[in-house]
Amino acid sequence: MNDCIFCKIVKDEIQTNFVVQEADVVAFHDVNPLAPTHILITPKEHIATFLDIKSQHLELILKMITLSQKLIKDYNLGEAYRMVFNGGRYQHVPHLHWHLLADSTSPEALRSKRKVV
Numbered sequence: 290m291n292d293c294i295f296c297k298i299v300k301d302e303i304q305t306n307f308v309v310q311e312a313d314v315v316a317f318h319d320v321n322p323l324a325p326t327h328i329l330i331t332p333k334e335h336i337a338t339f340l341d342i343k344s345q346h347l348e349l350i351l352k353m354i355t356l357s358q359k360l361i362k363d364y365n366l367g368e369a370y371r372m373v374f375n376g377g378r379y380q381h382v383p384h385l386h387w388h389l390l391a392d393s394t395s396p397e398a399l400r401s402k403r404k405v406v
């Protein structure tokens with residue numbers, strides 16, 4: 290999708306500081322965080338909404354889950370975190386993503402652990 294901000298981010302047309310970049314999924318900090326830790330996990334492939342997930346996307350969704358689990362473990366968030374999907378009028382960017390939110394790790398600590406895979 291040409292005007293999708295997340296498509297532009299994953300194609301490096303809009304600069305961001307990725308927490309993790311993998312072949313099919315990425316994670317980056319939300320520009321308007323709602324918690325000290327607020328990371329967006331999204332596929333590189335454009336899937337507009339949760340309702341647009343099809344059976345052919347199952348491997349991609351599993352990669353998003355695996356990346357989320359890795360971030361939770363790497364940043365010691367296991368005791369207090371939230372994973373949030375927004376949909377309909379609550380979804381501000383029409384590109385599938387979920388939010389990893391936590392209070393137990395400072396944004397500065399996350400920035401110091403950024404890596405590219």
